Amino acid sequence: MILPIYLYGHPVLTTPALEVDPIDPILPGLIQDMFETMYAASGVGLAAPQIGRSMKMFVMDASGFDEKRFAHEKRVFINPVILQEEGDPWSFNEGCLSIPDVRGDVLRKPRIQVEWMDQDGKKQLQWFDDMPARIIQHEYDHLMGKLFVGYFSPLRRQMMQRRLDSIKKGMTKAEYPVFAAPPQGGRHKR
Numbered sequence: 001m002i003l004p005i006y007l008y009g010h011p012v013l014t015t016p017a018l019e020v021d022p023i024d025p026i027l028p029g030l031i032q033d034m035f036e037t038m039y040a041a042s043g044v045g046l047a048a049p050q051i052g053r054s055m056k057m058f059v060m061d062a063s064g065f066d067e068k069r070f071a072h073e074k075r076v077f078i079n080p081v082i083l084q085e086e087g088d089p090w091s092f093n094e095g096c097l098s099i100p101d102v103r104g105d106v107l108r109k110p111r112i113q114v115e116w117m118d119q120d121g122k123k124q125l126q127w128f129d130d131m132p133a134r135i136i137q138h139e140y141d142h143l144m145g146k147l148f149v150g151y152f153s154p155l156r157r158q159m160m161q162r163r164l165d166s167i168k169k170g171m172t173k174a175e176y177p178v179f180a181a182p183p184q185g186g187r188h189k190r
């Protein structure tokens, strides 16, 4: 089932996600929905908070980025922990399904060691580099309640502010189902 992707401005995206119960019976269906939702939006990664679930898990399919090189990088990360990051930071122009129409260069270290549980409940420990490492770092940030626009310089942030404000109101040209948070601030009609 394709689920709506929660947009920038929804509090679930800026709240640290909760540990996942590995035997939670909703997991298999949720994982399938997350892949379907990610593919429908032509994404290469999707974190549970982006579909409104405050759970420490994300899916990735880096083959959407390069079919040949990353053919085997279709994975599910449950309760992941990045144990080590190393190398000289490299820049890449990132985007995020929760922040349509906004892109920006983000510096990240090229090599990471990750421990996680896969969809079969098996503990995994592995090093990643290149794009898979970057996708994992971006999705892992989501689980910490951190968005890639947080890495922008104050100037870039300011330039993007109007667009961010309209995304918050649900105004986007995204070609996939989205969900915007109801307006905050407790304003009432008089």
Ligand code: NI
Pocket (backbone or CB within 6 Å): 095, 096, 097, 098, 138, 142
């Ligand atoms: Ni994202």
